[in-house]
Amino acid sequence: MQLEIGRHSDSMTAGPGINDNVIWWQGLFIYPLIGSGTAANLALAVALAHLFQTINYSKYSYRIRFCWWGAEELGLLGSTYHITQAQNSTIAGERISDYLINLNFDMLRSPNYICGIYDGSTIDNNWFIRQKLPWNYTPFNGLSDFAPFLTAGIAAGGLFSGADDYKMQAQRDRFDTSPGQGLGGTADASQHPYYHKACDTIRNINIIAYEKMVQEAAFVIESLARQTDLKAWLYPAAAN
Known part of the structure; x- marks a missing residue:
């Protein structure tokens, strides 16, 4: 059983996609701008x-699979293909029945950021609460690579x-209280004014948000990954 940790590796042709969300390649080499x-x-x-590899860190009971999807901006093509292959696979670890959850970490350093959580479960928001950071529910809108997983019942x-x-x-007021005065961003302004534009560059990111x-x-x-029975925790109706 496995957790899939994903994000896409393409951007719109209009810009470099430093927030959303490209790897720059030339031959076999990766540019430092990702x-x-x-x-x-x-x-x-x-x-x-x-x-x-350390002695005191116990291994998980579940496989962790990191994925970099292609062609998200063209219609979630990479993740959709991956799910189709999994639905037809009979290989252990590659079957759709082996997938427990998809975690999508797509855009993480928007300049006028929010701390958006797609699911909003207690596990998702506990860390923000402990750090006294504000957070917001973010709806599943079908516009990123979590969509094929949800459609497949994952x-x-x-x-x-x-x-x-x-x-x-x-x-803005909540974010100005924590993480601190002057860090709340700008009210009545786009969270990512450089979204899908040529100015989505390394100069226009929020390092505090990213960290x-x-x-x-x-x-x-x-x-x-430390849940004793993650499947039952994620799918309680199926466990009953």
């Missing part, structure tokens, strides 16, 4: 691999720092 979810996935995978969750929706005054979101992502993975 999207927020791409870099987060890499950092989480490397950190987890390192922890598993539980999904994830984090999102905002796109072209506006940050409301109440949100908090990646820490939250690590907390969610650890919390889910």
Whole structure:
């Protein structure tokens, strides 16, 4: 049984997608400019691999699979293909029945950010509460790679720092209280004014938001993977 940790690795042709969400390639080499979810996935995978090599860190009961989807901006093509293959697979670990949950960590460093949670379960919001950080429910709108998983009946969750929706005054005031004065962003302005534009560059990101979101992502993975019976926790109706 496995958890799939995903994000996409393409951007719109209009811009480099440093928040949303590309890897720049040239031949066999990766440019140092990579999207927020791409870099987060890499950092989480490397950190987890390192922890598993230490003596005092017990291994999970579940497989953790990190995925970088292609062609999300063209219509979720990579993740849709992956699910189709899983539905037809008979190989253990590759079958749709082996999937417990998809966590989607797509855009994580929007300049006028929110701490958006796709699912809003207690595991998802516990870390923000402990850190005294405000957070918002974010609806599953079908516009990212969690959609094929949900359609296939797989539980999904994830984090999102905002796109072209506006940050409301109440949100701005909450964020100005914590993480701190002057860090609340701008009210009545786009959460990501550079969304799908040429100016989605390394200069237009929020480092504070990014650090908090990646820490939250690590907390969610650890919390889910330590569940004694994650399947029963995620699908209580099926367990009864």
